[in-house]
Amino acid sequence: MTDLAIAANGLRKSYGDKVVLDGVDLAVPEGTIFSLLGPNGAGKTTAVKILSTLVSPDPGSGRISVGGHDLATDPQAARAAIGVTGQFSAVDGLITGEENMLLMADLHHLSRHEGRRVAAELLARFDLTEAAKKPASTYSGGMKRRLDIAMTLVGAPRIIFLDEPTTGLDPRSRHTMWRIIRELVADGVTVFLTTQYLEEADQLADRIAVLHDGTIAAQGTAEELKRIVPGGHVRLRFTDPAAYRSAATALREASPDDASLALRIPSDGSQRALRSVLDRLDSAGVEADELTVHTPDLDDVFFALTGGVDLPHQPTEAAR
Numbered sequence: 001m002t003d004l005a006i007a008a009n010g011l012r013k014s015y016g017d018k019v020v021l022d023g024v025d026l027a028v029p030e031g032t033i034f035s036l037l038g039p040n041g042a043g044k045t046t047a048v049k050i051l052s053t054l055v056s057p058d059p060g061s062g063r064i065s066v067g068g069h070d071l072a073t074d075p076q077a078a079r080a081a082i083g084v085t086g087q088f089s090a091v092d093g094l095i096t097g098e099e100n101m102l103l104m105a106d107l108h109h110l111s112r113h114e115g116r117r118v119a120a121e122l123l124a125r126f127d128l129t130e131a132a133k134k135p136a137s138t139y140s141g142g143m144k145r146r147l148d149i150a151m152t153l154v155g156a157p158r159i160i161f162l163d164e165p166t167t168g169l170d171p172r173s174r175h176t177m178w179r180i181i182r183e184l185v186a187d188g189v190t191v192f193l194t195t196q197y198l199e200e201a202d203q204l205a206d207r208i209a210v211l212h213d214g215t216i217a218a219q220g221t222a223e224e225l226k227r228i229v230p231g232g233h234v235r236l237r238f239t240d241p242a243a244y245r246s247a248a249t250a251l252r253e254a255s256p257d258d259a260s261l262a263l264r265i266p267s268d269g270s271q272r273a274l275r276s277v278l279d280r281l282d283s284a285g286v287e288a289d290e291l292t293v294h295t296p297d298l299d300d301v302f303f304a305l306t307g308g309v310d311l312p313h314q315p316t317e318a319a320r
């Protein structure tokens with residue numbers, strides 16, 4: 001057994017002439033959240049389908065192992081270790097939440113007694129006990145999504161693939177889902193998450209990979225990815241025009257914005273850089289009325305990586 005829950009080398013997949021995955025390497029340590037980001041059609045779902053044994057990779061692909069099992073030689077064992085919650089819900093709306101759970105328990109060959117115990121426990125955990133006897137078609141989007149994950153957990157998988165788990169959910173339901181995902185990982189489960197929401201990857205993922213043109217354009221922690229795009233700065237705002245002019249003289253590298261009496265100073269936002277700005281303001285005897293630090297966010301990274309902008313360097317092999 002390896003300490004990587006998911007390991008893939010040179011993952012390739014084409015549909016006819018269309019190359020969807022063109023040599024993708026993935027390494028997801030056990031008990032972590034990995035997020036695959038990419039624009040629509042980038043191949044995220046295809047990657048999830050291959051890793052969860054629903055679709056075969058092209059013959060040119062390298063070794064893929066999931067849960068320590070080689071997908072080529074032991075797909076059955078890999079399948080037993082995973083759970084998949086896709087973009088299209090497995091929930092049957094015609095039967096109740098509880099019946100959906102019991103159906104999953106049957107599929108996993110749990111005894112009647114054990115099935116009822118597991119179903120009740122998971123329904124309670126996902127705050128669905130009250131709604132358990134109602135048809136799932138009457139559930140809200142958030143409740144359906146929670147039921148979907150609860151159904152995935154009936155088989156106690158060690159690795160869970162969540163394909164866009166919060167698409168279409170309101171902010172409250174999205175936060176509930178984030179709490180659920182964090183709790184899963186606290187229990188030692190590995191989560192492979194695809195999302196269109198950069199904030200979601202930023203909030204949850206230990207590591208993020210950006211998929212673009214069939215390859216991984218960059219991967220690392222959210223902080224590592226943010227460091228590869230320029231744009232960090234400190235913004236100082238003044239109410240007194242004289243103070244504004246003195247500050248502009250003291251901070252020669254600043255870009256002035258005369259209309260709003262604001263100065264923009266390129267900065268990595270570190271403590272040392274901030275101290276240098278404040279020291280120079282002190283020496284000039286001026287005080288800013290407002291100071292804000294802007295660090296690039298994942299949106300900046302995403303658009304830079306998938307929009308053809310030239311970047312200085314990419315920490316693809318950044319230390320784990």
Ligand SMILES: Nc1ncnc2c1ncn2[C@@H]1O[C@H](COP(=O)(O)OP(=O)(O)OP(=O)(O)O)[C@@H](O)[C@H]1O
Pocket residue numbers: 015020038039040041042043044045046047
């Ligand atoms: N079975 C298939 N046959 C032919 N083409 C396919 C098939 N499945 C996916 N594709 C194509 O492969 C590309 C990647 O699709 P995929 O669903 O993996 O993207 P995605 O990143 O998950 O996109 P989205 O965010 O829109 O869900 C798309 O161009 C899609 O049309």
